[in-house]
Amino acid sequence: MSQDVGDLYCRIKQDKQIRLDAEFTCKAGEVMAVVGPSGGGKSTLLRMIAGLNQPESGEIRYGDMPWFKGDAKVNLTPQQRHLGYVPQHFGLFPNLTALENVVAALDHIPKSERVCRAKEWLERVNLHGLPDRLPANLSGGQRQRVALARALAREPSVLLLDEPFSAVDRETRERLYLELARLKEQLSIPVIMVTHDLNEALLLADNMILISQGKMLQQGIPQEVLTRPRNEAVAKQMGLRNLFDAHVIAQEEERQITWLKFGEHLIASTYFESLEVGTKVRWVIPNQGIRFNSIKQGRLCRSFNKLDITIDSMLTMGETVRIVASVKGVRHQINAEVPLHLAIKLELAKGVNTTVALKSELIHILEHQ
Amino acid sequence: MDWEALWLSIKLSSVTVLILIPFAILLSRYLAYHHFTGKSWIEALIMVPLVLPPTVIGYYLLVGLGSQSWFGLLLEELLGHQLVFHFSGLVVASILVNIPFAVQPIQRAFEAVPEDVRDAAACCGMSRLKVLFKIELPMVWPGVLTALVLCFSHVLGEFGVVLMMGGNIAGETKTIAISIYDSVQAFDFASAGQMSLVLLVFAVTVLAFTTSLSRRMGAAHVSRRR
Numbered sequence: 286m287s288q289d290v291g292d293l294y295c296r297i298k299q300d301k302q303i304r305l306d307a308e309f310t311c312k313a314g315e316v317m318a319v320v321g322p323s324g325g326g327k328s329t330l331l332r333m334i335a336g337l338n339q340p341e342s343g344e345i346r347y348g349d350m351p352w353f354k355g356d357a358k359v360n361l362t363p364q365q366r367h368l369g370y371v372p373q374h375f376g377l378f379p380n381l382t383a384l385e386n387v388v389a390a391l392d393h394i395p396k397s398e399r400v401c402r403a404k405e406w407l408e409r410v411n412l413h414g415l416p417d418r419l420p421a422n423l424s425g426g427q428r429q430r431v432a433l434a435r436a437l438a439r440e441p442s443v444l445l446l447d448e449p450f451s452a453v454d455r456e457t458r459e460r461l462y463l464e465l466a467r468l469k470e471q472l473s474i475p476v477i478m479v480t481h482d483l484n485e486a487l488l489l490a491d492n493m494i495l496i497s498q499g500k501m502l503q504q505g506i507p508q509e510v511l512t513r514p515r516n517e518a519v520a521k522q523m524g525l526r527n528l529f530d531a532h533v534i535a536q537e538e539e540r541q542i543t544w545l546k547f548g549e550h551l552i553a554s555t556y557f558e559s560l561e562v563g564t565k566v567r568w569v570i571p572n573q574g575i576r577f578n579s580i581k582q583g584r585l586c587r588s589f590n591k592l593d594i595t596i597d598s599m600l601t602m603g604e605t606v607r608i609v610a611s612v613k614g615v616r617h618q619i620n621a622e623v624p625l626h627l628a629i630k631l632e633l634a635k636g637v638n639t640t641v642a643l644k645s646e647l648i649h650i651l652e653h654q
Numbered sequence: 655m656d657w658e659a660l661w662l663s664i665k666l667s668s669v670t671v672l673i674l675i676p677f678a679i680l681l682s683r684y685l686a687y688h689h690f691t692g693k694s695w696i697e698a699l700i701m702v703p704l705v706l707p708p709t710v711i712g713y714y715l716l717v718g719l720g721s722q723s724w725f726g727l728l729l730e731e732l733l734g735h736q737l738v739f740h741f742s743g744l745v746v747a748s749i750l751v752n753i754p755f756a757v758q759p760i761q762r763a764f765e766a767v768p769e770d771v772r773d774a775a776a777c778c779g780m781s782r783l784k785v786l787f788k789i790e791l792p793m794v795w796p797g798v799l800t801a802l803v804l805c806f807s808h809v810l811g812e813f814g815v816v817l818m819m820g821g822n823i824a825g826e827t828k829t830i831a832i833s834i835y836d837s838v839q840a841f842d843f844a845s846a847g848q849m850s851l852v853l854l855v856f857a858v859t860v861l862a863f864t865t866s867l868s869r870r871m872g873a874a875h876v877s878r879r880r
Binding site for chain 1: 768769771772773774775776777778780781788793
């Protein structure tokens with residue numbers, strides 16, 4: 286990238302029309318995923334960064350350069366922000382060929398160099414031999430690549446991707462993940478990617494923010510947000526279904542354990558220092574923190590957090606099995622997903638009584654909302 | 655056959671579309687992309703000529719632009735002649751009457767341009783003018799062509815408003831529609847029949863050509879957007 290790179294700082298607050306309240310920094314060279322349910326304000330946020338929508342108040346800054354400053358009445362146009370934007374449906378110009386689409390974004394370099402540069406970018410996104418095709422004659426994946434080449438050819442200060450994989454089939458999507466992951470290593474600019482698919486964030490992003498109903502719920506490394514959700518709303522948005530009530534019964538600072546009373550069970554969780562004994566808490570465990578016992582082999586004998594369960598239902602979905610089981614001694618059900626081969630190996634079936642162990646390090650106590 | 659009237663009608667149609675279409679493109683684009691208070695009132699106002707009898711519009715124009723009104727006097731002073739009973743008056747009247755025929759198809763065409771495309775164009779650094787000429791006009795031209803043909807044909811056959819505003823001055827305001835009326839009044843049915851046939855053949859030819867072109871362009875447009 287020829288342009289000087291900087292971090293993108295964004296603080297937006299608005300109450301009218303679409304409610305939005307978010308503050309974050311996306312560092313140069315970092316891919317930040319904006320995750321959340323549909324209609325939560327993700328695309329609006331991206332459009333505001335692009336200068337396509339104007340926020341009511343706040344600040345958007347690239348390096349030291351203000352792009353938007355509500356109080357100082359600064360609001361650069363999308364043209365002045367010099368960014369790369371890939372809309373959800375790619376926004377290719379239907380009357381221009383793939384090559385012309387890329388050339389259209391190259392007004393910042395001399396005319397004589399544009400075609401050559403555009404061809405280079407099409408090659409770089411693995412779009413060989415198709416420069417003269419109109420968008421209508423390209424597949425979904427090829428269109429996506431033309432849009433990406435067009436956005437990157439501009440040598441943008443920031444790259445904005447609005448649900449870049451939602452309009453392509455699964456096979457193409459898998460291939461594009463690899464390509465974006467490869468491209469990511471070559472980019473030294475902030476990249477913001479809107480997605481409602483948490484897996485995309487886990488696969489591709491260095492950092493993520495979770496937005497729901499216009500409110501930023503949490504920011505952090507995707508794996509950390511998944512395993513350490515700040516509160517119940519975040520946990521639910523992250524698809525965590527195992528949320529339970531318990532009481533704190535002891536705090537062991539030396540061993541970094543917080544002991545919880547869950548019905549008649551004792552649960553050891555990661556240490557949560559601000560909690561007093563007797564406090565009622567909500568805790569959560571992601572799927573990867575649940576281990577099933579092998580009935581035949583009787584493993585888990587030395588584990589903490591063993592719970593006796595009865596399997597209420599099992600639903601096979603492709604290569605995984607969704608299990609809902611009642612926990613003995615409490616009125617709660619536990620949800621788990623196990624690979625199909627493991628379910629067969631462990632002879633898991635409806636009505637079977639077995640034991641699960643919960644990994645202490647993945648048990649997380651939620652903040653009060 | 656009144657060739658002079660036919661020529662005047664073609665001239666009036668050409669001048670009207672030349673002025674009206676560029677104006678309609680800008681107005682339609684604005685209406686298609688912007689939401690503001692009172693938009694539906696403005697759209698209703700644009701549509702009024704569709705439901706109001708042309709003679710009523712002609713009457714208001716005659717009164718509003720004639721030498722009895724201060725505006726008419728002001729225009730007379732500025733232009734050196736009255737707008738009523740003058741070719742330029744016919745042009746003004748034709749433009750006003752044909753605004754809905756021009757705006758409607760073009761506005762619908764602009765509304766069909768995906769927001770993604772417009773956003774991408776802005777983020778590619780294109781100026782508004784460049785976006786209009788390089789991206790939008792190639793996408794909306796079936797709508798522009800429809801508007802052009804509709805307005806041209808409509809002005810060619812316009813009667814009520816032309817009669818009210820321009821009267822019947824040969825070579826100045828006597829269009830082919832008025833000439834047909836004159837011929838019938840004078841029991842010259844042969845001449846009226848000839849002129850009517852010319853208008854009928856012209857109208858059918860133009861409409862058939864436009865329908866076929868629109869269909870072909872529509873198909874191309876849809877396949878481009880797929």
